[in-house]
Amino acid sequence: MRKDKTFILIIFGAAILGVVYVQFLAGPGGTVKTPPARPAAGTQPFTPCDYRGISLQFHGWDPQNTYAKLITEISQSGANMVCLVATAYMENAGSSSIFIEARKIPPFEQMKKLIAHAHSLGLKVALMPIVLMENPREGEWRGKINPSNWDKWWQDYNYYMMHYAWLAQETGVDLFILGSELISTETQTDRWRSLIKQAREAYRGKLTYSSNWDHYTVVKFWDDLDMVGMTTYYDLTGGKEPTVELMMNSWLPHKQKILDWQKTAGKPILFTEVGWPNQVTCAQYPWNYYAAPDKPQPKYQADCFEAFFRTFVGEPGIAGFLVWEWRSSVDQAVSPDKDTSYCPYGKPAMDVISSYYRMLGGTASGPASQTGSGPSSRPDSQSASRPATQPAGHP
Numbered sequence: 392m393r394k395d396k397t398f399i400l401i402i403f404g405a406a407i408l409g410v411v412y413v414q415f416l417a418g419p420g421g422t423v424k425t426p427p428a429r430p431a432a433g434t435q436p437f438t439p440c441d442y443r444g445i446s447l448q449f450h451g452w453d454p455q456n457t458y459a460k461l462i463t464e465i466s467q468s469g470a471n472m473v474c475l476v477a478t479a480y481m482e483n484a485g486s487s488s489i490f491i492e493a494r495k496i497p498p499f500e501q502m503k504k505l506i507a508h509a510h511s512l513g514l515k516v517a518l519m520p521i522v523l524m525e526n527p528r529e530g531e532w533r534g535k536i537n538p539s540n541w542d543k544w545w546q547d548y549n550y551y552m553m554h555y556a557w558l559a560q561e562t563g564v565d566l567f568i569l570g571s572e573l574i575s576t577e578t579q580t581d582r583w584r585s586l587i588k589q590a591r592e593a594y595r596g597k598l599t600y601s602s603n604w605d606h607y608t609v610v611k612f613w614d615d616l617d618m619v620g621m622t623t624y625y626d627l628t629g630g631k632e633p634t635v636e637l638m639m640n641s642w643l644p645h646k647q648k649i650l651d652w653q654k655t656a657g658k659p660i661l662f663t664e665v666g667w668p669n670q671v672t673c674a675q676y677p678w679n680y681y682a683a684p685d686k687p688q689p690k691y692q693a694d695c696f697e698a699f700f701r702t703f704v705g706e707p708g709i710a711g712f713l714v715w716e717w718r719s720s721v722d723q724a725v726s727p728d729k730d731t732s733y734c735p736y737g738k739p740a741m742d743v744i745s746s747y748y749r750m751l752g753g754t755a756s757g758p759a760s761q762t763g764s765g766p767s768s769r770p771d772s773q774s775a776s777r778p779a780t781q782p783a784g785h786p
Contacts, residue, residue: 439659439707439708439709439710440704440705440706440709440710440711440712440751441471442471442472442515442517442566442710442711442712443469443470443471443472443711443748443751444470444471444472444473444515444517444711444713444714445465445468445470445472445473445474445713445714445716445717445744446473446474446476446519446713446714446715446716446717447461447462447465447473447474447475447476447717448476448478448716448717449475449476449477449478449496449497450495450719450720451494451495451496452493452494452495452496452497452498453497453501457720457721458497458501459504459505460721461717461718461720461721462505462508462514463512464717464736465514465717466509466512466513466514468741468744468748469745469746469747469748469749470514470714470744470748471513471514471748471752472515472565472711473509473514473517474518474566474568474663475502475505475506475509475516475518475519476519476520476521476716477496477502477518477519477521477555478495478496478520478521478522478523479491479492479521479522479523480492480524480525481522481524481533481538482525483524483525483526483527483528483531484524484528484532484533484535484536484537484538485536485537486539487538487539487540487543487544487547488543488544488547489547489548489551490547491551491554492525499558502558502562503558503561503562506518506562506563506564510563515565515566516562516563516564516566517566517568518555518558518564518566518568519567519568519571519601519663520551520552520554520555520568520569520570521533521570522536522551522570533572533573534572534573534575535574535575536573536575536576537575545579545586548570548586549586549589552570552586552589552590553589553590556589556590556594557594560593560594560595560596563596564596565596565597566596566597566598566599567590567594567596567597567598567599568598568599568600568620568663569586569587569590569598569599569600569616570600570601571601571620571622571663571664572601572602572603574606574609577602577606577609577610578609578611580611583600583612583615584612584615587615587616588615597618598616598617599616599617599618599619599620599661599663600612600616601620601621601622601663601664602619602620602622603621603622603624604621604622604623604624604625607619607621607649607652608652613656613658614657614658616658617658618659618660618710619658619659619660619661620661620662620663621649621660621661621662622662622663622664623664623665623666623677624664624677624678625641625645625677626641626674626675626676626677627641627675627695627698628641628674629675630675633673633675633691633694633695635694635697635698635701638674638694638695638699639698639701639702641698642702643702646702646703646706650706650708653708654708659708659709659710660708660709660710661709661710661711661712661713662709662711662712663713664713664715665696665699665712665713665714665715666714666715666716666733667691667692667695667696667733668682668731668732668733669687669689669692669730669731669732669733669735669738669740670682670683670686670687670688670691670692670731671683671687671688671691673691673692673695674691674694674695677695680733683731684731685731687727687729687730687731689738689739690739692735692738692739692740693738693740693742693743695740696735696740696743696744700743700744700747704747704750704751714735714744715733716733717734717736718732718734718736719734725737725738727739
């Protein structure tokens with residue numbers, strides 16, 4: 392009899408707990424709350440050119456919190472988004488392991504604060520984890536990886552992406568980019584679809600992937616993502632003297648191909664790396680920042696941005712742009728006649744970027760940039776073509 396009573400009491404107690412738990416989950420009207428269903432990939436509305444971003448790549452642990460200062464600078468540039476770029480490493484292109492180097496990345500708690508800081512400044516936040524080679528052999532880069540054990544590599548890559556997908560969800564990141572330029576992996580469609588499915592289970596925002604400028608048609612998993620990501624490193628001169636007119640003419644066939652393909656893909660295009668190094672060779676070899684590291688040419692860099700924005704601003708199939716990239720520290724020298732990196736900060740290129748970003752954001756009359764002297768500091772050949780309400784000469 393005692394056992395029977397004990398059993399009855401257990402059942403009664405469990406019933407009471409169940410009622411209490413349902414009431415806890417219920418909303419004010421007594422209806423049990425469930426997580427909102429995520430819209431299907433590509434069905435979420437987007438505004439053309441809505442993403443006006445600048446990328447900030449983490450280069451190390453930051454006890455002085457200088458990344459927050461750099462994010463503040465970006466918020467004053469006319470941009471409405473910062474793309475935070477996290478890095479993990481392979482030993483070389485044949486390695487099957489991916490590892491995060493703690494000395495080269497802020498810890499999670501600091502990244503959470505940086506994301507919150509960006510949001511507090513009114514910036515949207517994109518998060519893009521990428522892979523680099525720690526000790527690349529000649530000619531190696533992430534587009535040519537060929538690990539000895541693909542199963543092990545994909546296991547590590549999935550863990551790496553999910554590591555940041557959870558952070559993106561927790562911090563309200565607006566866009567999560569599932570890596571960049573992994574050309575040799577892109578035909579492994581089932582692997583990518585599996586990763587995207589896992590990412591969607593953890594992260595409720597928009598997803599994309601950054602494909603190489605000459606490889607976006609190879610990717611067959613765009614339908615699982617919300618937009619198409621691609622870089623912009625085309626040869627625009629073939630060795631000729633760069634001018635805005637020449638480069639705009641060079642862009643025309645690329646633009647036509649991209650937009651025609653975009654209509655068949657049915658997804659908006661996000662240009663994930665819009666950048667040219669401040670070098671005399673930038674228009675011909677935009678991907679090669681080693682081509683002329685001792686030959687700065689800020690006018691060519693600025694003209695490359697001018698030609699690009701005139702070509703693509705206003706196109707309805709374009710979701711936006713992520714400029715590559717901001718300076719890596721507050722101590723980085725950015726003098727136009729010395730700094731030959733991609734960084735536009737402190738150079739005429741920044742005036743071009745700010746002008747278009749502010750025009751697109753409806754604040755064309757705001758401060759121009761961080762060059763210190765506003766639009767009038769730009770070369771004469773560009774000053775006449777700065778956008779006011781729409782870029783001059785826009786096709």
